[in-house]
Amino acid sequence: MKKLILLLLLIYPMTAVAETYEWVDERGTVNFAEDLGKVPKKYRKKAKRLGSDEPPAEIAPPAAVPDTAKPKGVEEKVEKKSYGGKDELAWRREFLQANSNLQSAQTELDTLKARLSDTSSMSRSEYLIIQNSIKHAEARVQALQKKLDQLNASADRYEVPAEFRK
Incomplete structure (x- = not known):
């Protein structure tokens, strides 16, 4: 246990x-x-x-x-220019956080998938746990990608410059 x-x-x-x-x-x-x-x-x-x-x-x-x-x-x-009620710094922070969260989730998913490459020393229960974790990690990556896409769509709507989206 x-x-x-x-x-x-x-x-x-x-x-x-x-x-x-x-x-x-x-x-x-x-x-x-x-x-x-x-x-x-x-x-x-x-x-x-x-x-x-x-x-x-x-x-x-x-x-x-x-x-x-x-x-x-x-x-x-x-005057600070505002895009949809947010200034440059707020947009930069949102994109930084969204990209960082997505990258972290993708790294976690890649790590889990790499662990399944050698199952010879793994018990059946460990294998199943990792498979289940991969499913959850994939769902998390998809959700974070969707959130980033929505943020990009919102930034497009408010004509946020591309340099704020890095």
Whole structure:
């Protein structure tokens, strides 16, 4: 029974796509956030993205126009273009997450199929469990592909540029 449970845990690895940031405040308390925007400004430079050696991407303030370019007393409004109520960053994140989820599911499916290539040392129950897992993984890949297709259709409807879909 323990082998079966261990096998099931190995078959369905939990994958996380979300980024998590960690920082220590002035009291020495370790804090976590799923979005760099939720990290207080004074700790953003010290925040670490968990699971990565890369420093976190900076949240850039709107581009400043040199004072000489603006007439005095006139403030310039920086408008972010919106596509269907979402800005560029939201579209990029959605596509990144959808593509990442699909790639992860496809990798899991490929791994399961590879495990069936040598069934000589496998019991009948292990073989059946893997076959059943393959069916579930195929269904998951199809569902994620459908979700990505719907996202692409929505992006087409709102004329989202192709460079946001990478």
